[in-house]
Amino acid sequence: MNVGQNKVTTLKNAIETFVTPGCHLSIGGFTINRNPMAAVYEIIRQKIKGIHLYAHSNGQGVDELIGAGAISRLEIAYGGNGKFASTCIRFRKAVEQGVIEVEDYTNYQMTLRFLAGSMGIAFLPTKSSLGTDIINKWGFSKEMRKKSSNIPDDKLIEMDNPFSNWCSTSKVVLVPAINPDVTIIHVQKADKRGNCRIEGLTFADVEQAKSAKHLIITCEHLYEKDELKSNSDQNQIPFIHVDAVVHIPHGAYPTACYNCYDYDPQQLKKYGEYAKNDDDYKKYLSKYIFGIKDHQALIDLVGLKRMEMIKADPETGYASNMDRT
């Protein structure tokens, strides 16, 4: 958070400043939509390692961070990417090879954990996962938890309803709050102070943003101070929560950004191909991430024709009739 008036900076600087080795990170978006991909690629480019990542279903961004070896611990609900990966390939390999420690939650639980963090409360209750291995099986041991001041001593706690049977509820599961060191989200519109306007679904971005100690915003469109203060009903994140604002057109590419561009099915498929084996994946990393200097270079590399293809139809907000086979 920062109550200051101008937070515009470069992506390089924002990542250097807030994303430190071993930090606890969360990224916005959902599967193939509005992942802060430019920031993900910059984190990889800066070779920041040992990150503890919190994810619900943050699809493409999660798989690329894992693939590049940036992640050592992962708390996650869903490591898939819709039709493009029933299970994300680099995520799967990393878990099966034991190169990352992983702990499983549900999408609702992860969202409630961010909500708890954003509310400044230690936990929230739900009925989800009662009687399942989500409660019984922990990815992080009691010992490791006790040692780490920034991980709660328990994964989840089952509790009887203290209000007798109020709401015909006998038991609940308590999920512990998450307050990431830094959250990064990509939005359609932000002003220079950091007021944000997300178009289309917000997923869990608002909770992830408000629960974070530091918040980096990348945006498609950057507005002057106060320009977004008209029609502010549509702003979900007031500037006080924001530390850095970075203007990056196509900042979610190859994932979608509603009303701006669609996901790129060709790039996502190609990624899946490269991801299948380690040598090919090295080629992917050097060609699409390490081999280029910034996100604009990636957009240039992919080319104008592809950008035209994924350009959003102003009526529907996505690329109507785009070939997705």
Next chain:
Amino acid sequence: MNVGQNKVTTLKNAIETFVTPGCHLSIGGFTINRNPMAAVYEIIRQKIKGIHLYAHSNGQGVDELIGAGAISRLEIAYGGNGKFASTCIRFRKAVEQGVIEVEDYTNYQMTLRFLAGSMGIAFLPTKSSLGTDIINKWGFSKEMRKKSSNIPDDKLIEMDNPFSNWCSTSKVVLVPAINPDVTIIHVQKADKRGNCRIEGLTFADVEQAKSAKHLIITCEHLYEKDELKSNSDQNQIPFIHVDAVVHIPHGAYPTACYNCYDYDPQQLKKYGEYAKNDDDYKKYLSKYIFGIKDHQALIDLVGLKRMEMIKADPETGYASNMDRT
């Protein structure tokens, strides 16, 4: 809730159907803003009694329901009306004369209780009110609670943080969920299926709406089925939660409705005068509620000139430079 496709009805019918004697009710808005006043007056006109009312700071509507004798039990955070009543007069008289049972909470607690109800969970935690009489002093006795299946056995429950000292939290207060039999809110825009768009602050309307077993919407502007499905980012309540939609221009009068009209300072002041003693208040009731057949009759009685005075400035959303002395 009702998944049906057309919910348009008359106010008379909506109130008759859903607001029954002794029911548990909540109304939307905040102090002098967006109270569902047309519905409040219709409840009074239909002489429905014994209502258990849940309120945070629902100002004008609460005081008029109490003044008319419709309320027997009240759970409330704030019985004031801003500059127009540091303490609402009829509320104060009713409590001091012991004609209503009242139990006190904070605004955040009441909002969390509606949120819990809307989430389908028995309780939510907060740090608010630890060490205060909000926790220690109950308005409803243990005995009465035990007898009533629709009131939780405990007002609030203090609990140690089960996640040790996670989030440097040692204790929390658990607030029990509220699921009113019926919630009534007034919105700027609704379609015939019940999709709702609130402009300006939402207060706790969305939580009150989604926690209710039945939901009555009164609206300034009524739209055809699906008209509000474009720009649906701005819709807060999808139609599945809604039971009845009633089209009532000036339905929040004499409270404000952002972008439509301001509160009426003259009428609110006059109300305060009438409220001071019981005989005058009887005059108020017969002149402004029982003496007229519906809300349009009230608008006609107050007159066009006043409606012009409170008409919202399209830029600011309120009546700029209106005389409020």
Next chain:
Amino acid sequence: MEYTLKEMMTIIAAREISNNDIVFCGTGISMLAAMAAKKINAPESVIFFETGAIDSKLEEIPLAVGDPRVMYHTSANGGLLDSFATMQNKITGDHVVGILGAAQIDRFGNLNSTVIGDYSSPKIRFSGSGGGCDVASFVPKSLIFMQHEKKKFVKKLDYLTSPGFLDGPGAREKAGLPSGGPAMVITNMGVMKFDEKTKEMYLAGYYPGITPDEILDKMEFTVDTSMAKEEIPPSAEELYLLREKCDSRRLIL
């Protein structure tokens, strides 16, 4: 008339959906089934997604629940908190039909979509719960898509991701879950349901050309087949609407 098993499975699921049902669907065939129901037999059913979109128009089929196509022409665009609250809150949740899939299922309809092998060092890692466990925990009725294979219909799950009837009658209630649970398992060979009393899976239907014994051969545990009937294949109209109005580009089919 020719049809694929995938089409059969989709239509059978679609037939289970009624007007005024609120249908929770995931990616792929489950989304297609929900779309087919709206076109064929339940035009007033309401589709919603865990991402927060409700009553989406779906002019094109989404390839994920995060696809921007779910955001167009909705009743509201919210977030994950909204969609899961719609299910956990029984006022609306009691009207929700969930459509799920998994890597393993047991005879009480519990699902595994997390790992094969030991959780701490798995042989195979899958995506994990996503919203699956949430839906299975909350909703009164769910439909489950499975492929009929011995390694998928198992005596004991490697990991219980999403609750069915847990270990039998009364177990959900004992665990603190709302009553409800799986209603139907739709596979590439037939349809399984769950006994009212024992909560155990039984064979309710098999597809034309497939015998109950062939189905039992594809399962690690046996189920009662005495009530099994041959399923009615998709009609020409059902197929037409599914193929032309739901997935004309064959992105899922």
Next chain:
Amino acid sequence: MEYTLKEMMTIIAAREISNNDIVFCGTGISMLAAMAAKKINAPESVIFFETGAIDSKLEEIPLAVGDPRVMYHTSANGGLLDSFATMQNKITGDHVVGILGAAQIDRFGNLNSTVIGDYSSPKIRFSGSGGGCDVASFVPKSLIFMQHEKKKFVKKLDYLTSPGFLDGPGAREKAGLPSGGPAMVITNMGVMKFDEKTKEMYLAGYYPGITPDEILDKMEFTVDTSMAKEEIPPSAEELYLLREKCDSRRLIL
């Protein structure tokens, strides 16, 4: 230069607000103090309201926190959940200054805004907490407006609505509240603060023409007056900005 006590009180509160403070304010004089701070000494302080409005432009003075005037030209228009989370969440909450008022206050800065007499059958009923108890529970620093009267500065509150330092040093922490509490009580006669160690109220300042003894006469309990200094009256510029730029129609003043 002439000024009213209300103007003095407003300016003293305004002087306590700094740039980058997030100021929670209620109706009336507290709102006026927050507006005055922005015009006079803290142009980059941020005003917000429990109703969910943050960074409102306030071209006209609102007559309630629910006044539509708080909704115009904001950084975001949310609801009650947003505003209280902004305070309970220490990341933002540690930057919040709350401005409160009450019917009774005790020597540890605890407030009563609920009843006089017995809670179950009160002699006088007031509005109740509203968001007051929430703010007093959450924020590290609050300013309290009071009228100096014996019945208002009492030995024992009839009802403890909003927590100050409860019964003294360490009591907030013991109760589970975040540390913090009241910083200053601004009355029509002077300014009280709270001792670092004992958490007890002491007289920090008195207005020109008023003596410490006159103030003690208006209190049921006595406080240390040894550190009291005469308060600096509002300057001509402060008064000009307050009168002309904040409340030119004298709706509050």
